[in-house]
Amino acid sequence: LDGKRGDIGNTARAYARALFDNLGGDAATVSPYLGADSLEPFVERPDRGVYVLAVTSNPGGAALQNLDCEGEPFYLHIVRMARQLSREGNVGLVVGATRPETWKSILSEALDMPLLIPGIGEQGGDLAALKNALQDYRGPALVNVSRSILYASSGEDFASAAGDAAGRFREQLVQ
Secondary structure, three states: OOOOEOOOHHHHHHHHHHHHHHOOOOEEEEOOOOOHHHHHHHHOOOOOEEEEEEEOOOHHHHHHHOOEEOOEEHHHHHHHHHHHHOOOOOEEEEEOOOOHHHHHHHHHHHOOOOEEEOOEOOOOEOHHHHHHHHOOOOOOEEEOOHHHHHOOOOOOOHHHHHHHHHHHHHHHHHO
8 A cells, every 4th residue: 555654653553553454455655754663563564565765756855865864865774774674574665766876776775675666657767777777686676657557548448548558568577
């Protein structure tokens, strides 16, 4: 579930219950900006996945994520925090396809963590460049192409247009 949750203590626990138990989500995206303890209620569920926002695909995200923090971008601190929280192997990272300048440093720190990669298609991420960057990556990567599929058509042909768009992206991804 793309809930982008992040809060303290009992509220984070309630969000985790709502997303996983009430809505039946298998995984959730979470914001790390309240610290590791705000992610614990999500991470402590070994049967559920958690994707921590590291580098987002929106242009404004860089203003915070690229801030110099102890001589390196803040997003690298987030990657390390997420990796430390992943005691059950259920923590991954959101890494925007629109920010290729971050990929090398993130991939070297992420090791084999699962990646959720938004930003291909309408947002302008380069699928060929992403595939090239990931060719030696040891972890799983889930490339999200939602807008290009969701808005493939607003007419009665939506189902076939969306299916065609999804098929085209799949073909490009597996080539």
